[in-house]
Amino acid sequence: MTLRRTFQIAVLVYVLLLAGLTALNGAFVAVALPLVAYLAAVALYQPADIRLTVTRVISKDYVRPDAEVTVTVTVVNNGADLDEISIADSVPGTLTVDGETNHLVTLPSGGTHRFGYKVKGRRGTHTFGAIAITANEHFALFRRVRTYNVAGKLSVLPETPRLKSVKIRPMRTRGFAGPIPSRQGGSGTDFFGIRAYEPGDPPHWINWRLSARHEQEVYTNVFEQERIADVGLVLDARERSSVTANGESLFEYAIQVTAALAEAFLNDGNRVGLLVYGRGLERTYPDLGRHQRQRILRALSRAQVGDSLVFDSLDYLPTRFFPAKSQLVLVSPLSEDDPPVLARLRAREYQILVVSPDPVHFEAQGIAAGPARDLAVRIAAAERQLWMRQLQRIGVPVINWEVGTPLDTAVQAGIRKFAPRPWRQ
Amino acid sequence: MANSAPDQNLTAKATWMHRLAVIITVAAAISGTVLAAAFAATSAWAYAGVSVCVIGLVVLAEEVRRFHWLNALAFAAFVFLAMVLVWRAAPTLPALVGTTAALAAWDLHAFRERVSSAGKLPTPDAHVLLHLRRLAITLGVGLGLGLMGIWIQVDVSTLAVAGLIALAAIGLTSAVAHLHRTSD
Numbered sequence: 367m368t369l370r371r372t373f374q375i376a377v378l379v380y381v382l383l384l385a386g387l388t389a390l391n392g393a394f395v396a397v398a399l400p401l402v403a404y405l406a407a408v409a410l411y412q413p414a415d416i417r418l419t420v421t422r423v424i425s426k427d428y429v430r431p432d433a434e435v436t437v438t439v440t441v442v443n444n445g446a447d448l449d450e451i452s453i454a455d456s457v458p459g460t461l462t463v464d465g466e467t468n469h470l471v472t473l474p475s476g477g478t479h480r481f482g483y484k485v486k487g488r489r490g491t492h493t494f495g496a497i498a499i500t501a502n503e504h505f506a507l508f509r510r511v512r513t514y515n516v517a518g519k520l521s522v523l524p525e526t527p528r529l530k531s532v533k534i535r536p537m538r539t540r541g542f543a544g545p546i547p548s549r550q551g552g553s554g555t556d557f558f559g560i561r562a563y564e565p566g567d568p569p570h571w572i573n574w575r576l577s578a579r580h581e582q583e584v585y586t587n588v589f590e591q592e593r594i595a596d597v598g599l600v601l602d603a604r605e606r607s608s609v610t611a612n613g614e615s616l617f618e619y620a621i622q623v624t625a626a627l628a629e630a631f632l633n634d635g636n637r638v639g640l641l642v643y644g645r646g647l648e649r650t651y652p653d654l655g656r657h658q659r660q661r662i663l664r665a666l667s668r669a670q671v672g673d674s675l676v677f678d679s680l681d682y683l684p685t686r687f688f689p690a691k692s693q694l695v696l697v698s699p700l701s702e703d704d705p706p707v708l709a710r711l712r713a714r715e716y717q718i719l720v721v722s723p724d725p726v727h728f729e730a731q732g733i734a735a736g737p738a739r740d741l742a743v744r745i746a747a748a749e750r751q752l753w754m755r756q757l758q759r760i761g762v763p764v765i766n767w768e769v770g771t772p773l774d775t776a777v778q779a780g781i782r783k784f785a786p787r788p789w790r791q
Numbered sequence: 792m793a794n795s796a797p798d799q800n801l802t803a804k805a806t807w808m809h810r811l812a813v814i815i816t817v818a819a820a821i822s823g824t825v826l827a828a829a830f831a832a833t834s835a836w837a838y839a840g841v842s843v844c845v846i847g848l849v850v851l852a853e854e855v856r857r858f859h860w861l862n863a864l865a866f867a868a869f870v871f872l873a874m875v876l877v878w879r880a881a882p883t884l885p886a887l888v889g890t891t892a893a894l895a896a897w898d899l900h901a902f903r904e905r906v907s908s909a910g911k912l913p914t915p916d917a918h919v920l921l922h923l924r925r926l927a928i929t930l931g932v933g934l935g936l937g938l939m940g941i942w943i944q945v946d947v948s949t950l951a952v953a954g955l956i957a958l959a960a961i962g963l964t965s966a967v968a969h970l971h972r973t974s975d
Contacts, residue, residue: 371901374863376967378870380960385874387956390949393883395956396940397873400891400933402963404898407929409966412973450918452909468910472918481911504922505898505929506905508974 372507411503417445420514428521438482443473448501456495461487494518523663527773529626536595536717538691544594544635552591559588597631598688602698603644608671609725611732619723619769621666624697628662645672680707693717699725705756720764803915811903812853815896819849822869822892829885862900869893887937
């Protein structure tokens, strides 16, 4: 627009001068003088080179979904006076903005302009673009544009539904006290066995009933030690997991499940690692505690579905990432070729639990009701049941979660249903 | 209470947008009326009618955003009508006033467009008044120079006139080229 306006006024001046030259009439030149004065003012007031310091401060780097974050942009003029500058901050389209990101101000030399606006968004990593500054004199025929690449990133963590303690029973535990029965005798709460009394055993451990049947011997109860374990969470981020209906994605629910499981296992003191398996492999190495929870949530905030020729099947799960005989929890809607892979993992003595958001009923919500839809849902559900039964037969419990129901209810019911009998010596 | 400052700001901006629309319409009306009166004085009724119609273009450009480009057409039309007036050997003053007022309308229309699409204008009063002041000074200087050009008659040879005009054209070309080169 600037060039067009400059061109327009210049052409009009030329035409007037040409008319004056043709008619040898100075009146044409006189009529052109206001336009010439206008152009002269533009040349006189043209802005000098822009020398600004531009910063953007985002109040938080990591937030929960739909939490408001304040973004503050500060522009300091280190050069000459600027008649008119337009400051335009580019906000990612995935964020909702409350406030103005585009300001038009006059900035004298040494002056500062600061403004703020609020943003919020859904799960993901949102990267802010550059800040564009356009400086012009008041008639806007002359313009200088500068782009400031000010880094800015906002990560919105996934929602984490509340989940009570999830009872697992891997083959191998670690050496620290925790909630998982370790298949070894020692101090604990569950009865494990009997042994002969040894001096030093607490009196309340003596099994009086058994000891009463033996005149010469006293017996002591032995309890099952409870330890922590290594838990590997595997989030299926293959393209086939991306089932959508009514504008929602099943993958988002899978992420919520993973976040909830991570929190539950970490709260129990277990060592938890995360593997996002899809477009590539994104690993969060196993660790304990609050910081590990943050690391896992941040990894989940970045997770996206994707396709890869290599990682199309679960065959390439890097088992070295998971300690031997540890607990694996796979969060996946499941597909036809998954059960054989899980069977092989089970054969390697991994304890596997599958938490599967139900894709059949999820996708059915987005289809208009009718006999064809009902038949398709029944067939797909039957096929899914078949895969789940195959897995359950080889000792891989599958918790089927319909996303409209509370997650905790589904998980606890599934855990109770598949709870193994306590191991006896 | 917390939102009263931004609300006041929005109100001030909206008020200025309305005022600018009025000033633009008045400037176009002055231009059109002066030119129409000058044409009427020389019995060129068709041109007088066209001058009045061009005012309508400006009003339409202000009222309907889709027709904002009509303002540029109206400006060119006013300048063309001023040229016709001078060509018909009418007094130069109406042409000068008409051109100046048309330039004011054209500039203020672009300013209004820029401000309305800007998002936020933190200091609307200061910003708009500064522009109006600068425009008034520039147009005042231009009008003054034009009046001097009308009233001060200097006898110069034909060749000198042609040379001066050519020089002016070359100077203008250089200035516009420089502006275009250094502008982004």
